[in-house]
Amino acid sequence: MYKCSYSRPKIQPKEPPLGVLSIKEQDRNQRIARTRARVEHVFGGMGQMGAQVLKTIGLGRARFQLTLRCAVYNMRRVTQLEAAGVRPF
Structure with missing residues (x-):
């Protein structure tokens, strides 16, 4: 089983101070970012309509x-x- 260096699901791990993320972590970050961008655009559009x-x-x-x-x-x-x-x- 793949062991993560982070504990919370759906949180993008940051790059270590003296290294780079693994290929798996980069792919995972990209998948999370796609979903997050789509959802946040909707909330941003609703926020412009006065939904705060x-x-x-x-x-x-x-x-x-x-x-x-x-x-x-x-x-x-x-x-x-x-x-x-x-x-x-």
Whole structure:
């Protein structure tokens, strides 16, 4: 079994001070970075639409507000893809 020099999953190991990462660690970092970039772009886009703070009272209202924000983001993304010539469906 592959033994890692780090203990937490999905955390990219840093390069040692006097060495380089192994090929396995570089490949693993690349896989993590791909997923992270895709997810963080979505959160960044939602953050630009004002999604940093929820001003609601209660979990139900907060869920409803987040659901609406996600729907608006998805509709906006579909229009951007259509304008670029990509067919979403």
